[in-house]
Amino acid sequence: MQGDQASVIGGAIEFIKEMQQLFHSLERKKKRRRSLSPTPSPKPPSLAAGELAAFCRSAAADVEAKISGSNVMLKTLSKRIPGQVVRIVAVLERQAFEILHLNISTVEDTVLYSFVIKIGLQCQLSVEELALEVQHSFSQESAF
Template sequence: MSHIAVERNRRRQMNEHLKVLRSMTPCFYIKRGDQASIIGGVIEFIKEMQLVLELLESKKRRRSISPSPGPSSKPLLGPSTPQSEHSIVVHENIKELGASCNSPVADVEAKISGSNVVLRTVSRRIPGQVVKIITLLENLSLEILHLNISSMEDTILYSFVIKIGLECQLSVEELAIEVQKSFSLT
């Protein structure tokens, strides 16, 4: 086979593989159709899925250490306040500033990415919770650009991309706390 034919076959295979990667990745992660954007978007998607996997594994470990009483596998929610249960972890590097606020009810992470905020929550399924979060964000005058909902068994991940307005006076730490509070409201 000639060098030209081998190269043509390699490019065809590469384009087919890129099409498959693009079809398997939510469109939010891929901003343009060029090869570098597709690969970069897939990398970001895989990183997020690894985070989800780590969070699910940590929840599984927590459940196995302290199983809830009774026949139900769902943890019982008490009247405690999220302020007494959460801890804020702030991490800062050149590109990102973020905070996470975790409790037995939900894990909340907010981080600045470019000119937007990426907000992620992981919790057990709570009917109407996504509506509470959306209402809270709208009441804070934040514009939701994208929402992705992923679930596995009784666990659900909400990923929001939120536009930061110039009038926004809320820090990522305060946003994480406010969203965490929405999980305890009945």
């Protein structure tokens, strides 16, 4: 029982740390826009041994997909685009992913979508292909 509680608390602490890191990243991006001086984009976070992750960066969005057990942590950072979350959900559903959790955070005209998704049995995508598919959804015309 205590092991379960420790696991839940550990998970909550890790989630809070990730959210703090993302908040600071958004704050830095906001400051960069205001200063108009070019600043290098942050380096991808370091990965634990054996952890699989993919990062796609473009003018439209930054996409990160990381496998964590039987789930995938998917994060996108972009300007607000009407209907974008619907396009991402459509990509995930087409590829047999089940969305377990979605968090949406905004700062001015920037939005961070954080998904926890379960890998379906029919899923054929690698983590790199998933990141590319989601990245591609940012360039699709709105059909919704």
